[in-house]
Amino acid sequence: MTQQRGRSHAVIVGGGIGGLTAAVALHLSGWRVTVLERARSLEPVGAAISLAPNSLRALDVIGLGDEIRGLAAWQGDGGVRTPSGRWLSRANTAALAERFGGPLVLLHRSALIDRLAARLPEGAVRVSVPAALTDPGGPDRPARVSTPDGELEADLVVAADGIHSAVRRVLFPDHPGPVYAGFTTWRVVIPVPGLHPGNVTSHETWGRGRIWGTHPLKDGRVYAYAAAVTPAGGHAPDDEQAVLVRRFGTWHDPIPQVIAAARPEDVLRHDVHHIAEPLPAFHRGRVVLLGDAAHAMPPTLGQGGNQAVEDAIVLAAHSGDLAAYTAARLPRTTEIARKAVGVARLNLMSGRVGTAVRDAMVAALSKAAPGVLLRSFDGIADWCPPQPPYASDEARAGTPRKPYE
Template sequence: MTRPERAIVIGGGIGGLAAGAALHQRGWAVTVLERAASLDPVGAAISLAPNALRALDVLGIGDEIRDLAAWQGDGGLRTPGGRWLSRSSAAAAAARFGGPLVLLPRATLVDRLAALLPPGAVRTATTAALADPGDRARPARVSAGGEEWEAELVVGADGVNSRVRGALFPGHPGPVYAGFTTWRVLIPVPGAEFASHETWGRGHIWGTHPLKDGRVYAYAAATAPAGQHAPDDEKAELLRRYGDWHDPIPAVLAAARPEDVLRHDVHHLARPLPAHHFGRTVLIGDAAHAMPPTLGQGGNQAVEDAVVLAHHGADLPAYTAARLPRTTAIARRSVRVARLNMAGSRAVVALRDTAVAAVSAAGPALFLRGFDGIADWWPPYASGRRHAGQR
């Protein structure tokens, strides 16, 4: 009996688990090595656009995740005073891209992906390092937990500060600071009823979104020096920066406890990698193409990576050819959007807001236009047939 090909995934986040599940479905013997003690994600929530949902269809959980969609009716962009710059709706998004935008807790997606793997496939509290990327004549090797593993494929899914990437491309400069920091909260807000929205100020943004489980996900971003933290606590910092912005922002801040607020500086790969693979080792997600969160595509592109990798299997040059141009273009677009919505000049902000309102009044909302060429992506299929769950 022929032994199944072995795949070791370094990193148990969304991209790593999706890659493990996709490879497992293709008959690979998969082991996922995660250095954290559990799979509980640090991130509060994740937005899944139709492109990622179609990738999840390949894994068989797309419709289950679509059922968690909470965004109904109007949404869009606002000013700190509450004026709407651009409006859109769930129906408009579905009509434009063939499916909804879904916002859900990261923990929910992690749990669904982990359940697709066989028992024992995920090993937590295991720090792994790439010992040898392998080549056509020899397998790749990974050292972890005092053991050494051999595999026909190693997947580096170890995030923006990827050690696997550093081993494959030691001459690459790595991630750089994007110039802004972010805060996130996922909490119940009693009596909160509002349309999903993002608000753009001067060097500041805020987003507030209701979830299907009744909680509210809010995030903020602001230009700030790298490594800066509040002198008291991050809730107090949010109150100083956003406390006088429009409703429901004050109610969200009032409901949050200091320990509910997560803060992280944003780093990205300003210089694209020369390839997303070397030898028998491949990179996915933030390890391959970390980007600012301004298009909400970081996790989405990781899920795309996973199903494309499983489709190509050991043909890693084909994987790079399929993914490098797309992810590079989306990362560059994310940087351009960050420059727009994090603008700090009063004159530039006034011009930006006027242009956004005018463009949106003339046609489909700017919010949706930003996803053209992104959300309309479909997974590759060797048979040329779409998944039964896709429209």
């Protein structure tokens, strides 16, 4: 495989949201970038992604924040409910935007992938190319990545190859890797006949060892997700839609309606794994880990993809000092992952008494101090990137709580 000479060369292993954001940020910083994706296309597995003000500000740095805000559904007032439909707490969109400097938005992952890929030079992304790290490199030598077409030398390798990262295993062979989080998830993105998205109130419903979320998308479809405490590997490959009927079919409207609209092939199921023991660093030699490869976390805070976007923008700012990247990212992502595990324990609580106490406490706190749940995102959603952003004041829909750094 021939290689161009000249500008510093970054090889990104993995063409997901984190890898492509890193590629765009590095490209805009003057790097020559090559993205290697083992799948046959960049089309992600069909699901939506929620982007919080922190990751939207990160996307502002590469000039993409306003476009994404325009494409996405700004998540409206909603809250947490019980399976019978009783509200435990209510969310306030305006309060969130005011506190954290912008909205929480929702869009299909493919929309974000497409916009990121469009900002890269022609030929920068190569699909159907499995890659393996053969040498992490060092101060006096480049890193090396092998592909079926030959070997690539790189001044920087960005490992964005997911939770089961092969690059991570090469860098840190003694690390135990990801562990099962104790629950599985289902996701669907579908049109629901008779259900107008404008009449759908975003909600997350907490039961005993089970949760369900329903959210409208801007394109008229509905994004729904569910989770349940269950042993690993318990998939029902013939009909996961029937599993949803058994587990959630008697819950409040519109949950039964959403389940009924889903075909078996629409339902994605994945056991949740996370990195319980933090890595000693996010870099070694000329290689950095990014996103799930570095700090996979349960989805209960909705921050997995958001943190990958943050990683990418911070990496571009510290691409000449990988130790600074680790110093900036490892403590923050470790703390957010810890919080996500704690939230999973709370909203997937299984005991009857514990669940009743949980619901009573959430309802009481929401009534006595309506902003208490919102404050749980302090230190997460109010993050600002190290580079100046470029969002319009109108798109930000609020003023950040602290100046951009």
